[in-house]
Amino acid sequence: MKIVVAGDSGVGKTSFVRNIKKIPFDKKFSSTIGCEVHPFTNGSIIDTAGNEKYTSSDVTLRNLCNDANIIILMFDVTHKKSYINLNKWYNYYKNINSNIPIIIIGNKTDSENRIMNHTNTTFHIENTLQYFEISSKTGHNINTVMNYITTHF
Ligand SMILES: Nc1nc2c(ncn2[C@@H]2O[C@H](COP(=O)(O)OP(=O)(O)OP(=O)(O)O)[C@@H](O)[C@H]2O)c(=O)[nH]1
């Protein structure tokens, strides 16, 4: 099983992967460069860089996505721009391979600064995609996501 995690810089992709690997949450932010392949119990998770200046080359991403089972597009529920940019990431990955399943994850539900909620988060409905809300800080709902992925893909 190969899972690719993508989305804007700072949404919490690396923190999500760390949580799955049972590495303690780190409130310090250090941007991923290129992409990292992390083995986990059921296969591998590819943690990509959100920052354009660090993003892997198109060729690398295309190769990595070739045999991916699923793409997770993540946004930050405290940061509207990261939600708006889902469209960009969605089109990018659809263009690489229109057959790979894509799911949407809203991260940082623990935060008091939450601005995206069920009334203004409609991207998954418009595109008929599965949607989960998680906190990579507290681990909230991460098991649900992983169970969904490992049983469906
Ligand atoms: N409150 C809160 N903060 C979080 C959560 N997940 C991540 N963060 C913080 O958000 C910042 C960015 O997290 P990262 O996991 O590095 O973000 P990223 O998506 O990997 O960013 P890039 O590697 O640049 O693409 C860090 O300071 C994290 O501590 C969360 O669920 N809740």
Ligand SMILES: [Mg+2]
């Ligand atoms: Mg990262």
